[in-house]
Amino acid sequence: MRDIHSVSITVNGRLHEVDVESRRTLADVLRHDLGYTGTHLGCEHGICGACTVLVDGLAVRSCLAFGVQADGREIETVEGLESGGRLNPLQEAFSAHHALQCGFCTPGFLMLATALLREKLDPTEEEVREVMSSNLCRCTGYQGIIEAVLDAAGKNGGTEAIDGAVSRETSEEWVEGVSPLREAGDHAQ
């Protein structure tokens, strides 16, 4: 009694046609059907944020979205940040500031920070802390993460840090998509 749907999902600019069961989460589609295993699952109930990806430019917990909801959408995952084996400045900043230890939560933080820096090129520490508090890290105590995002933001006003990506229009249709900056309070535990 499997309920299968054909969907088209663009991931990091590449179009995928895939048949998914209706109950399959976007995270499982990305990880197991399409092989984007950089997206990690830490809780599967929307708290830890390790599975954060961008859907039409907005930070989304892919464990709380179904694969079928991504039909026709553009997804960005952590695999899309580097180019030609070269880390982008945000990733470099994470490395330089010891913003990761075990690395499991890192993809989610990178995508969350990418969404933030696209929306606001020069956030304050308070703003960075508030947005980054959407996600959980158990190793670092967060300080390296905050410093890395601020450092990346400081470089050329942040545009370089997110690889020249431009700010996107907010898609109102995507109900799970929450603007990381303006709706940060909604992420609080």
Next chain:
Amino acid sequence: MDDIERPRMLYAAFARSPFGAARVEKVSVEDAIEVPGVERIITRSDLEDVPGLRPVLHRPEFVGVDMPLLSGEKVRHAGEPVALVLADSPHAAEDGADAVAVEYERQEAVVSLDAALAEDARTVHEEMEDNVMVDVRSPDDSGVDEAFEQAAVVVEATFETGRLAAVPMEGRGCLAEWDGREDKLVLHTSTQVPHIVRTALAEVMEIPQQRIRIIAPDVGGGFGQKCVVSREELLVAIAAQRLERPVKWTEDRQENLTASFHGHEQRYETSAAFDEEGRLLALEADILCDVGAYSCYPFTCGVEPLMAATEMPGPYRLERYRSRARAVATNKVPMAPYRGVSRPQFTFAMERLMQKAAKRLGMDAVEIRRRNLISADEFPYESPTGVVYDPGSYIESLEECAGALDFLAWKERQEEARREGRLIGLGFSCFAERTGYGTRAFALRKMGITPGLDNAHVRMDPSGNVAVAVGTCGHGQGHQTTLAQIAADELGIEPGDVVVRQGDTETTPYGWGTFASRSLVIGGGATKKAAALLAERIKEVASHLLEAAPGDLEIEDGKVSVSGSPDRYVEVPAVARAVYLEAQRLPEGEAGSLEASAGFDPPGTFSNATHGAVVEIDPETGDVRIDRYVVAEDCGVMINPMIVEGQVRGGVAQGIAAALYEQLIYDAEGQLLTSTLMDYLVPTAMEIPHVEILHLETPCEYTETGAKGVGEGGTMGAPAAVASAVADALSHLDVEIDQLPITPDRLRAAIRDSRAREGKLS
């Protein structure tokens, strides 16, 4: 771990007990096997010939019990596995697990220390006389009573700390596959201790260790929860062997909270005798650890009470000490070592005792500690429990931390704030962190198998690059960086030319893995020794190429040169090339390999630190905000300061979590109420402050590198520092902060009660 996939792989899911205590009447799998995709279900009746895990302490005070891989007759905690369902998709496996029908006859669950220790308590294990699994007492010392009689001040208090979960961001998980060609089991598992998992698996499966390969891939955090062997990884391995198909299990967060391992739920009934000068004369402690339903393998449920009893005096000079420490069985998830193991709890108790005594004596928080900390001229210092402390900077770290927080101006600042109706507090905690325990230290615990030594193997390839293989198993501590630095320093090459291999029993020498702040001390020591041997070997080969005596050679900057004649040199890669590819240039017997092995087994060494916290309490909400946090720490020689600071900050975050936010709560029937991350509050970037770190350096004589371990200190110091600060903020009220976590409801109640008492008095 979950990234690994194999053809024809089956997915595992567990049917688990919904009850804290029950008799298993009947397990029916008829419906479950009909679920589409389900291939096989394993229950207790399929495992008649498979023993449970039985960790051992060779002590008369220890009662050993089996942890069955699947429950057959009784379940002893909610979440205990009853059946293993194997299916062609994870969804089908979970549907199948839901369809396993188990008839239970419920029993009264024993869920608190008081209930477990009551006269008429039901026993968690029917073969036991009571619920005490370990009961150790210090040797009787009548001097304790005399000291109490002479004391100017006797402080008595009971301290309690909440039950915690380690919450690695990646839960547990494993993939087992049977290699028919080599007749071998390969288990990829998210573990801190691959060699120990192999040893346990060989015992349970009754096959030789050489026919088992354990691989720990990138492990997403552990903090102790993965330094024990779990039922699930053994069951998955057995299933893969029986079905001759790969089997994968990925734990979800609810399982990780309800069915893995917990720790740190303890109670200390203490009394401390002080003289009029504030000197600690004697200490008595009755220590209870709620260890859940089973003993963890290989450490046993003794790990918390034995640690607490042995090390409770901490960094303080003490002559008279009497303790009793018990591990108490309850119908809860078993305890395993979690970062700090008892030291966050007894540090909390000791620091609060100091603070209470200081208040009674009218002494300040720094002075009472200054008078009691072991001073530089007393090292090596032997504690009343026989533990020897190597040199550290106990008083210096206190002074540094107090200075950074401008302690001298504090009282004035606090009074000014109080006049404005604000509640601010400053608190300290001092501790000594025993790290890098070797065999001799662990042997005193009398475990069935004794941790301690570790090994390293260092090999240079024909291009002059080096591979270091170690028995430790980092999972976020940066060992690839620090061990490469150590080897590179010995070999005069760049750290980038060194690769570190760990976490694979096939490619690394036997070792005890990564826990108890041991890896850099012991694995690093072994790496340094092995690299030094290899450096000697390189010089020997170079001596033929340079026609000079090996003793006259030195290695630096990638070159082997003759001392005093820097232009007479050969580059390290040229030495490697000669050994492997141009053997004709060397005398017979010199060619063929460039490698060395060494083991290291130190006595252990104490790092030390003082933590200082400044907090502000919102009297309306009971919320505690940390405004400043300072750590003055000494871990000997720092191999890599950035990694040291990362360990300290991460540890502090977990300690603050224990102080203010996290607690696993069971209801009276043994149901875990905090089974999601919405209920179990792991703090975020909004709660964890910027941590300022000051470094002191007392090089360790007992370790090869001069380094001391630093993995757990943050977690040890933070609960006491935060609690001390909260108590200081409320020092003008009649409020005691003797229970963790300091939740808003507890704090508000304490403030309210204190004001009500004041009201009655006036």
